[in-house]
Amino acid sequence: MSQRFIVTKEHRRFTEFADAVRRGHTIGLCFGPAGVGKTLSARRYAHWEKAYDLLTYWGPRADSDAKIYAALARSRTVLYTPSVLTTPRVLKDELDQAITRTNICIEQHLEAVGQITPQTWGRRHGRNHVQLVIVDESERLRPTALELLRDRYDRDNIALILIGMPGLEKQFSHYPQFYSRVGFAHQYRPLGTDELLFVLQRHWRSLGKTLDPEDFTDAQAIASITRITRGNFRLLERLFPQIERVLKINELDTITNDVIEAAASTLVIGTT
Template structure:
């Protein structure tokens, strides 16, 4: 079974305004049992927010490497019992059969874990526990897979969130039976203004530096970074990896406009 792999380079999660807006959106979809659409440019943080909301970083290793249990797994059982969220990324060109099989496998494993936590041994329905399904990369779904999700939503008392790129809401409108069940839409936007400055300060700190907005050198570097990345989380991380390299290679201790541009020259800039 395949689900989203955790990133190899673990990054400390930064709670932004957009993440809080996503949480509010997800909570409403879950409470009202609607279908919700979340869309935004690649790299703005949609997937990270969804994984964080579902506590997927913690529970995914156990669910995907299914095997003998040990005492430490009880923490994961408790997390799943609190979360009640199934997060899933379909394979490219996911078809109905594969999607159903993979979701059923994940659902069964989540149910077993929550049974272990609650001490229950019998459930009346397979969806007694999971309250929300979050499906990333929804553009990969073909018509049959979308119809399966609509049927899954109709037959069970669950909320469903489909995450994708801008334009997914227009694509879904071509499927009136599914689109008529969409109750909420959330546009996930890039970092701007003070929030971008806050995130940049965190990046400065990770390099052992102090960001001073009143320092012209720092202000110039901030302006260059904002222009290059457009507030895109993924590009920020890629750019700062190169900034760190430029500082180290040249034995520098200040991020200047020249350092930023040198780092930018090594990247293939694109939101991908």
């Protein structure tokens, strides 16, 4: 993520949901409109921003990797996003690889902090430390892939979260063997009014300005952004670089309703 992560109420709710799924060794479904922050929350929960390059390219180690080992040891989570044409065989191979590499990293951390000693290495080496697998874009999964995930869940006792668009829970209800194992469902909602104001204040500060809801111009700007984005986090992140560009090109200092409308006109904004 290019900008600092903003901890919202919805992210906290997602964290509580993921913790409950992980503790209960069950299956959870997370659904919500595109752009509300589901993937960002999942990546944050799994510390995937830190671990992605290491787990993907699996190259030579550096001393700084110890921080990644520690982060993975805290999360005990693997995040997996299937490609559009992922077959069950590819899913199995890629997921096996991600879990194996994550386990190796966790073992490295446990050894460094003394939880694994030469006496216990043989007994603990090869043990699975991953407690949760999060699958993003799960609408892409075919029935056979779902059955593969269910089988892994039954055999390995690894909790599972599937993330997707609204209607995901209805889609999976057609597979009773899988759906009967679902323990939690979580709806990820757009930003509420108070949270949207909090996020806007952060964006105003990043541009070196102060947002005052009592000021008429700022109040108009807030109303305009609320109408355009409807609390969609991704739209907010796309809108503000354009606002900054409009301010710079026109040598303006104040974020007005006209500035926001000009910025929004450069974006393709679909329904959310």
